[in-house]
Amino acid sequence: MKLVVVSAGLSTPSSTRLLADRLTAATLGHLDAEPEVIELRDLATEIAQHFVTGFPPARLAAALDAVAAADGLIAVTPVFAASYSGLFKSFFDLIDKDALTGKPVLLGATGGTARHSLVTEHALRPLFTHLRALVLPTAVYAASEDWGEEGLAQRIARAGAELAHFMAPAIRPTPTTAPRSLTGAITSAHPTEGFQPIPFEQRLAALRAE
Template sequence: MTAYRLVVLSAGLSKPSSTRLLADRLADATVRRLAGDGREVDVTVIELRDLATDIAHNFVTGFPGAALGEAIEAVTRADGLITVTPIFAASYSGLFKSFFDVIDPDVLTGKPVLIAATGGTARHSLALEHAVRPLFSYLRAVVVPTAVYAATDDWGSTGDRLTDGLPGRIDRAAGELAGLLVGRAPSGPAADGGSEEETVVPFAEQLAALRV
């Protein structure tokens, strides 16, 4: 069975970081959901902090370095993405945006994407909806309905009767991403060196998968 290619982009600046921690939890939850359906997943984690210099050089020279080129290729070939950014000044980080500025704007067309973010206070949670989601809508990605924001206080929270805690939001978003992925065939390697054939899934089927 061909495995799905899941790429996880973390824009955390420290090491370790809560951004990477959230990215790992989202990836683990997605893999569990897909494994429950008998699906295999290859996960590639990309730390954007390690590519900061290459990204800056790309703006000046117009060419990616080796490491940045590999990251762009991984995103291009991915079946789905998990993207996590810290929130600064009520928006995504400059490093996060810069990465998407140097890739081909058509790379994400039709690609399932789970968006998430971290911050010190819950006041910035709406940045996912007014900044991050519009970015991926512009890039014509298919963004899952549930965006996951983790403030400092969320890590120990179980939520209340009206609001899911962080583990519940992670599980719901992972289920939505898994639902979109199972609605399409894994890309896999191109046969005989030819181009990969895109599988077009009717929109009604994609909506049905999200309700599972």
């Protein structure tokens, strides 16, 4: 199972990358997956070249392929002018229109003030909804004063658990009882018996005798 993390932080060290790492750790605490981190600042030149030439350089092509092949995605951006960064938007503008369809995506953002906390709902969520991704209910915004606070740790833990839940393959239990037909009778669970119906009265009598 593959978890891809896209971080659009520009500095080193970066609070955006720190939030991405903490969201990754929270997810992997519930799920056995292979993480891959894509630092967009390392791909800035390639992204610009793709817009000009129409062809992605090798490193950018590998990053786009990784996002398309992921079982789950964490996408974190710094806030600029009350929205996601231009580098973040440019990268996802290059994603194939069907690459994120139905893919669980955990959103995160960082900023200097809590006044921008709704950026995840007003900017990020509409973007990934447009890409037909399965955007998780909990998005995490971290302002400068949030680091070290219990509330941020709780949001990160909840968001990681949600992503792990949606990435995990559905587990269907083996039926222990025969399936009911639409008429209320019970049919055999063994194909070799031809699914012969059992009269309701007979089944009811058997249940009373148990």
